[in-house]
Amino acid sequence: MNLTMPVTLRTVKAWTLLLLFLLVFSSARSSRADDRPNFLVIIADDMGYSDAGCYGGEILTPNLDQLAKGGLRFTHFYNTARCWPTRSALLTGYYPQQIRRDGMPGAPGNFGGRGKRPEWAKTVADYLKAEGYRTYHSGKWHVDGEPTKNGFDRSDPTTRGPGFFETTKKKTRDPKYYETIDTADFAIACLKEHASKFAERPFFEYVAFRAPHFPLHALPEDIERYRGRYTQGWDVLRKERHERQQGLGIDVAELSALEPEVGPPYAFPEHIKLLGTGEINRPLPWEELTEEQKQFQATKMAIHAAMIDRMDREIGRILEQLRSMDVMENTFICFLSDNGASAEIMVRGDGHDTTADMGSAETYLCLGPGFSSAANTPFRRHKTWVHEGGISTPFIVHWPSGIKAKNELRSSMAHVIDIAPTILDLAGVRVEGGQGPPMAGVSLKPGLLKDEVVLHDELWFYHNQNRAYRQGNWKIVYAADSEDGPRTKSDGSKRKEDLSVNWHLYNLSADRAEQHDLADKEPERLKAMASRWEELRSQFLSEATQQ
Incomplete structure (x- = not known):
């Protein structure tokens, strides 16, 4: 049988049309890839709502301030009150309880910090990599699994040990090494490689600084910039920051009262003894402190400020690398903190040497509830609580080619669960329905274009038995600590409860500081709101147990 066919004019025309179609299709795909934005997500650890200059702080953060000046600042943006749940929510678009990455009432033992995500809970890096993006991670991970097995082409979890001066997992110390600088170094190295080998492709870079998380470790020259700055104490600092916030137009009408009865969320009395007589575990009025305590606390705050100052400098180096690649205009940059400033006080790692210089590798210091209250100005409480001080984060967005607004505020209620769906939306990546539920987060794109856009009708919170639920401007909150206690009526009698927990109710449109x-x-x-919190808890538990 003769398998050859005569080549006719019609055949040639058909092949020619097919080749032209393929060329046009290929060109369209190439153009789409070239036009898609790059993404740079930067997250700090234990940084308070008011620490950055553009949110009312006195700490020098010129690079963050410039990003805010050229873009947007959200004033009602939330995290999950703790490091590992926030990171899982950021990377997946789900509440951490939906994907077993934090506990909740009724949850089995495979929920929490050691919980493993269901197969359907992919990271944003997984989705982007499948669509041709190069993906990079530098810094803290604290998510289940390994970064390079969860969508990242390159990763260096630069956390080497309990402190900021360890260069290896064996805790070798180098006086020239500092973790925050190392985190930026690797991020920059990834960008340089990208420019030389993958310039035709867009990138997603996730930079997770551990600063200013304890232990309070900073370079001596950075500490010197702030030495003596905080000797007036946290009472004065809170008022100064609150006044600056009002001048910036940030919608915080009232400064919360200091809460001397609220200390660290976990009691480590023996640890506090190790730290010496300068340490205190309650935010007492500053004038009640001894001179030794004042000096000790003020120095701790100076180190906290130095850590943030250094982080901002390293962010500046990353931004300069973007400029040198001529990609700054089309890079979507966002910055946030994983939770509020921390009231924790403990000693880990190699312990604390009371004779060493504060902030050096041989010391182990924590900010504590006094200056944590100032860092979270104007809000109540701290990391691990779901009052506004524990869950409110600065959120800065900068994207010159995609956002016309400059130096504007956004009051829309939003959450860390929104970051992944926003990135996927802007990248043109469609997430097909799979075994799991739809992402809880939504794209922030409408809120990037104008203010007062309703992005969420409700937001749900839970961590370490602390509970909250926000519905519009109304919020209910419950603190599990004993100091908060059962609510009572104005006459001192116990209120009859319809539910098993003692909820408080606030109208945040008039009382963002949760005072009334x-x-x-x-x-x-x-x-009704408490019942809705319980309804969502049941829903999340059901979703999380899907395989």
Whole structure:
């Protein structure tokens, strides 16, 4: 049988049309790839709402301030109150309880910091890599699995040990090494490689600084910039920051009262003894402190400030690398903190040497509830609590080619679960429905274009038995610590509870600092909101147990 066919004019025309179609299609795909934005997500650890200059702080953060000046600052943006749940939510678009990455009432033992995500809970890097993006991670990980097995082409978890001066997992110390600089170094190295080998492709870079998380370790020259700055104490600092926030137009009408009865979330009395007589575990009025305590606390705050100052400098180096690659205009940059500033006080790692210089490798210091209250100005409470001080984060967005607005505020209620869906939306990546539920987060794109856009009708919170639920401007919150105790009526008698927990109710449109409990005045609203919190808890538990 003769398998050859005569080549006719019609055949030639058909092949020619097919080749032209393929060329046009290939060109369109290439153009799409060239036009897609790059992404740089930067996250700090234990940084307070008011620490950055553009959120009212006195700490020098010129690079963050410039990003804010050229873009947007969100004033009602939330995290999950703790490091590992926030990071899982950021990378997946789900509440951490939906993907077993934090506990909740009724959850089995495979939930929490050691929980493993279901197969369907992919990271944003997984999705982007499949669509041709190069993906890079530098810094803290604290998510289940390994970065390079969860969508990242390159990764260096630069956390080497309990402190910031360890260069290896064997805790070798080099006086010239500092973790925050190393985190930026690797991020820059990835960008340089990208420019030389993959310039035709867009990138996603996730930079997770550990600063200013404890232990308070900073370079001596950085500490010197702030030495003596905080000797007036946290009472004065809170008022100064609050006044600057009002001048910046940030919608915080009232400064929360200091809460001397609220100390660290975990009691380590023996650890506090190791730290010496300068340490205290309550935010007492500054004038009640001894001179030794004042000096000790002020120096700790100076180190905290130095750590943030250094982080900002390293962010500046990363931004300069973007400029040298001529990609700054089309790189979507966002910055946030994983939780509020920390009231924790403990000694880990190699212990604390009281004779060593504060902030050096031989010391182990934590900020504590006094200056943590100032870092979270104007809000109540700290990391691990779900009052506004624990879950409110600065959120800066900068994307010159995609956002026309400059130096504007956004008051829309948003959450860390929104970062992944926003990135996927802007990259043109469609997430097909799989075994799991739809992402809880939504794209922030409408809120990037104008203010007062409703992105969420409700947000749900839980961590370490602390509970909260926000519905519009109304919020209910419950603190599990004993100091908060059961709520009582104004006459001192116990209120009869319809539910098993003691909720407080606030109208955040007038009381963002959570100072005026309206539970007695709005009992039906409180009951309905508490029931909705429980309904969502049940839903998340059901979703998380899907395989």
